[in-house]
Amino acid sequence: MTYFEEYDVGMTxxxxxxxxxxxxxESFVELCGLYEPMFTDIEHxxxxxxxxxxxxxxxxxxxxxxxxxxxxxxxxxxMTMLELHTTFEKPVFAGDTISVEITVRDTTxxxxxxxxxxTFEYDIRNQDDETVATTTETVxxxxxxxx
Numbered sequence: 001m002t003y004f005e006e007y008d009v010g011m012t013x014x015x016x017x018x019x020x021x022x023x024x025x026e027s028f029v030e031l032c033g034l035y036e037p038m039f040t041d042i043e044h045x046x047x048x049x050x051x052x053x054x055x056x057x058x059x060x061x062x063x064x065x066x067x068x069x070x071x072x073x074x075x076x077x078x079m080t081m082l083e084l085h086t087t088f089e090k091p092v093f094a095g096d097t098i099s100v101e102i103t104v105r106d107t108t109x110x111x112x113x114x115x116x117x118x119t120f121e122y123d124i125r126n127q128d129d130e131t132v133a134t135t136t137e138t139v140x141x142x143x144x145x146x147x
Contacts, residue, residue: 002076004107069102075141085136086134
């Protein structure tokens, strides 16, 4: 997809997968300064969570999912993100592979002749096709240039 006019409510697209590695989790935690014990101390994870292995921060899952969407080419003429909301349903562990089922939820005309607003829903799924998170993103999308 390219321009605002090309999006229809209900359209769907599935991205390729991307595997979340231990190295990616470590780098993300370091880069963002997320030095909480749940992301830095496996013994803490085992003692204070229902999990026996390290899991990815939710922000990493969302960012990797958005990267999958960008690489898919489904959204090419974005001008700016206006809103982003994510609900997390299951943990994502090192070694899990996520993909995104994209659905166009809404299109809104603007008085601006150069752009419109599109709301997308991202069903973020793991390798077992289980939903791990759902994200709603509202984006300003460029309109097709006048000929």
